[in-house]
Amino acid sequence: MKLKSLLAAGLLGVSTLALATAAAAQDKTIRIVGFGASSGVVGIFGQNSSAAMQAAFEKINEAGGVTLADGSQAKIVTEYYDDRCNAEEGISVLRRIASTDALVAIGPTCSNVAEPLFGILQAKVDDGGDTGLQFPVFTDVAIKGGLAGISEWVFRNTPSEATMYDSLFAWIRQTHPELKTIYGGVEEDFAHSRFTWYEVMKKAAEANGFEVVGEAQWLLSDTNFSNQARGMRRAEPNVVAISAHPFTTCGMLREMARQKIEPEVLVGLTSSSSLETISGCAAEAQGLTIPTSFAPVNQEAIEAAEAVVAKGGQMDLHSASAWENAFILRDVINAAGIEGTAESLEEDRRKIRDALAQLTEAPGLLGQNKRMPDGEAVKPYVFVHAKDKGWEVLHEPSS
């Protein structure tokens, strides 16, 4: 009787221990946090990124989650912090994220936040004299070129606008050899718009033989574009390039229509290849051509877009990067031997950084993304144009 009791107690103890271990393994989680503008006038970008991250992590978790160093599986938990596209708030948000058990952060939305924010990170790894934050950031949206070079803790999965616009203007030159002149319109007080016109579009157009015959500037909250459009009308350009976000892009396009400015080709900013432009001015935007690193051109991209819509967001080139980042991080965690404990947090963050730095290629929705040594990415892209209240693929440069 005594032996039986001992055996029963032993069995109970072993089963309890086994159950507890199983439960503990089941409960293991890895935190990956998103941050960016999810409120304010550019809040739609953050909301879409957040939806894309949620949808991607849900899919990853349904497939078992990620594998840790000890072979156990862990689920990914995520949340999204709002920085309101404000640099000070962005810095504060990142410091707050770094003080939690988050392994890595995906964000931010705005280039004017990204630039100072990357400055608070340690510039060179293992630099004992640099007390900057040692926390990996994997950017999805902030698109202004070259920002990853600020810190070796920064990696970006944003498309190279320089490559895309160079390719676009080369294609326009090839398909419309008769076109000679271009007129630029730029939203002067928004970092991305300004950088893209002066440093990307203008240079790419000139490099491909277009003569810049004028520039019109306006501000993000402007409501009157007649002065700017008048200069454009007089210059009679063959091509008009508008580097602005949807609200002023729509305002300018309406003014152009009113003043009967009809360029042969109309080029827009990457961020305008979104639902916002279509919802604001579908008729006037007809024909607006934009290079983008996302379009639902294959089954995987279509399914991803549907999953994001189911989470209340929209898939565009920015939120597609958030989706891709989630899957790249899954692969990195699986390969890097992450322990996932409170004690190993600093070490795990460093492993994530090192693994991201070692990547030379990563899967993307339109094909393989090249990972560059400076932390930037070179992504496949297509040219889309606004047609019948939607975006339609006009040309696939790789085809």
Add this chain to the structure above:
Amino acid sequence: MDYFFIIDFLQSLVDGLLFGTTYALIGIGFTLIFGVMRKLNLAYGAAALAGTYIGVAASLAFDAPPPLVFLLSALGSGVIGILVYYCCFRFTPTHYPMASLLASVGMLLFIDEVVIHASHGMPFPYPSVFRDATIELGDVWIRGDLLFVFGICVVAMAVLFWLLYRTPLGLATRAVSQQPRAAALCGIDPTRVNLLTFGIAGILGGIAGAMTAAAVGVISPIIAMGLTVKGLIAVVIGGLGSIPGAIIGGLLVGAAENVFLLLRGVTERDIYVMLLLFLFLTLRPGGLFGSSAGRD
């Protein structure tokens, strides 16, 4: 001075004056409330925008015709104006003016955030009328839609003047504005007058918001701050508390920003408009038509 410059100058002036009527309407709203309560309602521009979004909602939900959209925008803004009165002015201590001022700042941010949250910050098309109509006077074009905006704003001002100077309500409003205690002793209920003033100012703001959105053809939460700032500049230039001053101030601001845009470019445009504000505040703080008459 070449021909194109003269044409551009005239065109900028015409566009600015026509568009300036929307600033004038916002300025009138500010001045009306200030005249009656001696308090600034900084949530006014945001309330005007929120009202305009009510019109947009109707447009999207029922494919409402433009006149109905404009009307709903104006009425919606009037209702929000009354809510702002109850939330920020009705119960705040009268002896501490900062309380209502700061409450209205909070309300501005609150309304702005609600609009952004509801619209996801996305621009929506707003109906325009006479969008493609243009009157060509030589090389100077007068936009049909801006002329319509101008006409509506002038009509709104005319109705306001009739209301203020030809109706018992206007008499009561002017009485409360000049001598609130004496008006109360005469049996006028200042709370009711204040409430109606916020409603009327809200309707004017809604018309201004609707006309601004109609002129652009798109509405976005971005325009709220611009309306607030331009309206305030208009009343400072015209003289806080003076309705003719707000009209002249609004037209001046509209013309000045377009002319400075032509002369100095977009990056310097607002510097000169702000300089104008600074000059008035220092050299003529009462504005062009500011009254020095006091009240009890």
